[in-house]
Amino acid sequence: TRRPRVLSGIQPTAGSFHLGNYLGALRQWVAMQDTHDAFYCVVDLHAITVPQDPKQLRENTRASAAQLLALGVDPRRSALFVQSHVPEHPQLSWVLECLTGFGEASRMTQFKDKSARQEADRVGVGLFTYPILQAADILLYQAEQVPVGEDQRQHLELTRDLAQRFNSRFGRTFRLPEAYIPKDTAKVYDLQDPNAKMSKSVPTGVIELLEDPKRSAKKIRSAVTDTGREIVYDPENKAGVSNLLSIYSALANRSIAELEQDYVGRGYGDLKKDLAEVFTEFVTPIQQRVRSYLDDRAELDRLLAQGAQRAREVAATTLARVYDRIGF
Ligand code: ADP
Ligand code: NA
Numbered sequence: 001t002r003r004p005r006v007l008s009g010i011q012p013t014a015g016s017f018h019l020g021n022y023l024g025a026l027r028q029w030v031a032m033q034d035t036h037d038a039f040y041c042v043v044d045l046h047a048i049t050v051p052q053d054p055k056q057l058r059e060n061t062r063a064s065a066a067q068l069l070a071l072g073v074d075p076r077r078s079a080l081f082v083q084s085h086v087p088e089h090p091q092l093s094w095v096l097e098c099l100t101g102f103g104e105a106s107r108m109t110q111f112k113d114k115s116a117r118q119e120a121d122r123v124g125v126g127l128f129t130y131p132i133l134q135a136a137d138i139l140l141y142q143a144e145q146v147p148v149g150e151d152q153r154q155h156l157e158l159t160r161d162l163a164q165r166f167n168s169r170f171g172r173t174f175r176l177p178e179a180y181i182p183k184d185t186a187k188v189y190d191l192q193d194p195n196a197k198m199s200k201s202v203p204t205g206v207i208e209l210l211e212d213p214k215r216s217a218k219k220i221r222s223a224v225t226d227t228g229r230e231i232v233y234d235p236e237n238k239a240g241v242s243n244l245l246s247i248y249s250a251l252a253n254r255s256i257a258e259l260e261q262d263y264v265g266r267g268y269g270d271l272k273k274d275l276a277e278v279f280t281e282f283v284t285p286i287q288q289r290v291r292s293y294l295d296d297r298a299e300l301d302r303l304l305a306q307g308a309q310r311a312r313e314v315a316a317t318t319l320a321r322v323y324d325r326i327g328f
Helices: 019-031 052-069 090-099 103-107 109-116 127-141 152-172 213-221 239-252 258-263 268-295 295-324
Strands: 005-010 036-040 079-083 145-147 178-181
Touching: 005 019, 005 052, 005 127, 005 295, 019 036, 019 052, 019 239, 036 295, 052 079, 052 268, 052 295, 079 295, 090 127, 090 295, 103 127, 109 127, 109 152, 109 213, 127 152, 127 295, 152 295, 178 258, 239 258, 239 268, 268 295
Parallel strands: 005 036, 005 145, 036 079, 145 178
Antiparallel strands: none
């Protein structure tokens, strides 16, 4: 049977992805390769919606791709590419921009949130049209499913509206994508502030995949818990312990119930020590693989060029049809 096509992208990050990115998104990218026809991209065009240092951006893009490969994205099974290598993204984005109402774009809450934190003159128009580029990313590949978190739902709705609008004005061209909620996604919380989502903006409680595992182990051992002693999953009253349990469960592939059973009569210190070991075992071979990808630039570039070629075969077909329908 034919596998549903899935498209997902991630921005190139400075330093490395964090454990939340892995357990909340990238682990599912790897798993979806068994069930989907996957197109995955490092979205460097999206990254320049805020200022970037060119040298850093290039390095971050490569390092991000190396991490995706090291985590298990398999370039023989999936199209793994860098967004800027496929010029059809901005080409389709322009067409879609011309179909988007100004008011419609203005209602995107993520833009409101992000722009509210900056001075008006420093907010680029690219940040405003970001969701339209995202729509182009998805529609170019005729993706049927798009894994989305809560904060991206509105953008997927816009994507569907634009696809429908184009189809009804110019004739059926785009497939309407649906939100896909992957199994086994874990939301990871900050180790120092377990009520906040783990994020690079709070550097103290974030575990970076490429930092020294000794450093990560130390962060795990000093994670904020509570004054109780019982190791039970209770996110409301025991946010810290629950976060450690869900990370442990995801990394060790064991159910939370099983872990709770294991830790009856044992202390938080035992749980943290064991989780630190589990994490170290998980991350050590990944770091080795990242290093070997980064040491062989030519091979990494070859893989990405191959991914871009595969992506362009699909993207160019869609764009040619779009241009034809428009009258170009
Ligand atoms: P975005 O702005 O698209 O959320 P991020 O770099 O913050 O970009 O995250 C990339 C991916 O990692 C997204 O799919 C996001 O949902 C996921 N993610 C980020 N932080 C966490 C977290 N703490 N727990 C689970 N998933 C997360
Ligand atoms: Na984010």
